[in-house]
Amino acid sequence: MLKGYVMVFQLPNWVARLLSVPRFRAYLDATGGDVERAWELYRWNVEVSEAFYGPLHCIEVGLRNAEHRLLxxxxGQADWWYAAPLTKHDTCRVDKAYADLARKGASSPTPDDVVTELGFGFWVSLLNRTYDRHLWVPALHRAFPHYHGRRSSLHDALLSMVLFRNRIMHHEPIHHRDLAADHRKIYRVLNYMEPAITRWLRGFDRVPNVLARRPEEGRR
Known part of the structure; x- marks a missing residue:
């Protein structure tokens, strides 16, 4: 800065072309129209979204593998979805997984291929009340050996993680959320499944560090 002059922050020229003005508007609104602080908040939103990949990876992969094993x-068969009383909606999800695998060139997909192709939302849906009698009571409650609460509460917690995960995967703003609470919820559910995985995850989980560097603008 030259003496007697005030430098005015300007966004890089490529921002409007590649990130779009409407997309950036949410960050301007969060910072009272301060362009420089909005730009810092945008960058931090990308960084914290990236940091949540590890915890979300653990909860999604852990849930699907535990449920697949139990079912x-x-x-008595790896393609249990043909025997389980799935709803029409969830059956369509399985059919779509097979179709997507076929488009990717998998002419004879294995059950493991299908398990990987099915989304987080599918696995969480197996914990809703529709499946209480046929899936939860006889099998899926064993995926959470350290949980002693209601199935509905567990389902609601996991459903909120699906919505949170989808916001991140669609590159939407998450800076306005109570991200520390989201982080605690993921660990809480992981502990219900296997406490050892949370100890392993803490060894490289970047979320606490990124949260500690959150810009003041946009803080709840």
Whole structure:
């Protein structure tokens, strides 16, 4: 800064072209129209979204593998979705997984291929009340050996993680959320499944560090 002059922050020229003005508007609104602080908040939103990848990876992969193992045992076949009383909506999800795999060149997909293709929302849906009698009571409650509460509360917690994960995967703003609470919820559910995984995750989880560097603008 030259003496007697005030430098005015300007966004890089490529921002409007690649990130779009409407997209940046949410950050301007959060910072009272301060362009420089909005730009800092935008960058931090990208950084914290990236940091949540590890915890969300653990909860999604851990849930699907635990449920797949238990349902394979219950129905005596790896493609248990053909034997389980799935709703029409969830059956369509399985059909779509097969179709997507076929488009990717998998002419004879294995059950493991299908498990990987099915989204987080599918696995969480297996914990809703529709499946209480046929899936939760006889099998899926065992995926959470350290949980002693109601199925509905657990389902609601996981459903909120699906919505949170989708916001991140669609590159939407998450800076306005209570991200520390989101982080605690992920760890809480992971502990219900296997406490050892949370100890492993803490060894490289970047979320606490990124949260500590959150710009003041946009803080709840």
């Amino acid at each position: 394979t045992t219950r129905y």
